[in-house]
Amino acid sequence: MYGFLFRPRWLLFHVVVVAGITAMMFAGFWQLDRLSERKEFNARVIERSQTEPSSLRSVLSRIEDGSLTPDEAEWLPVVVDGTYLPDQVLNFNKSQGGRAGDNVLTAAVTDDGDTVIVNRGFIPLGIDVPAAPATAVRGRGYVRLSEVRERGGVTDTDDGEPLTEIRRVDLERLARQFPGDVAPVYVQLIASDPPIAVGDPEPVVLPELSNGPHLSYAIQWFTFSLAVVVGWVLAVRRSLKTRLTAEASG
Structure with missing residues (x-):
């Protein structure tokens, strides 16, 4: 049958x-x-981001002595005291609040002698890049990891010239154009003293902490x-x- x-x-x-x-x-x-x-x-983001801020130097010291890995440090809040360098790099093709734009990356030399890349925040397309404060600053932000090119992703220009734009926060690539030993992590700024003013880059918001559509x-x-x-x-x-x-x- x-x-x-x-x-x-x-x-x-x-x-x-x-x-x-x-x-x-x-x-x-x-x-x-x-x-x-x-x-x-x-x-992980919620737990780490809600801890008490510590100095960036203390986090870097723990990374250097092996008691903390960069992965374990990501999203920890840190305080950075130092001075911005004048050169800035645009991390382009970003969006925030439904607007297209760029993130502004600026190197800072800390009072402890470290050089760290700071993501000062987002600016919409068509807005002139605000200069970094020329005075000493105290910044507070989250520790973030260097970004890597995903398979199939476009590589940034590597002709030996300093970059003014970059597709991702590639610390190894950025370190070539800033003095000193650049920290193996960067800081995503959320507050500053002097305060962030109107016209300055807007701090990058935390990622959306929802479960997304995966269950559906x-x-x-x-x-x-x-x-x-x-x-x-x-x-x-x-x-x-x-x-x-x-x-x-x-």
Whole structure:
């Protein structure tokens, strides 16, 4: 009765169904993994960003002696006392508050003698880049990691000339154009003394700490795979019914 299921056309149909279900189940579990990663990221950012600020030098000292890795330092709040250097680099193709623009990167020489890249904040397109304060400043911000080029990403120009624009905060690349040993992490500024004024770059906001659409996507993929199973069952039942009807009438 079910011998037709082993005919070449049906075998191909089975293979397509199994492949589709496998792919959809894989996509569903991948979305669940993304959800788990997102929850871990949110918890990490919340926990670290709400700790008491410490000096940047203390964090760098711990990184240097191995008691703290750069990954473990990310999102820790730090205080930086120092002076900005005049040259600035635009981290372009950014957005904030629904506007396109750039982030302004400025190197600062701290009172402890460190050179650190500071992301002073976001400016919308069409706005002149505000000069960094020429006086000593006390900045407060979050420790951030150097960004790396993802597979397929465009590489920034590397002709030996100082950059004025850069696609990502690549500390190794930026260190070539600033004096001293540039810190292996950078600071995302959130407040400053003298205070951040109107016309200055707007501090970059924290990433959205939601779970995102991953759970709903996972449910969709699992639903699609169930629909394929139901479709396979209906196709088999319909073909079987057709054959039984044909045999009965014959």
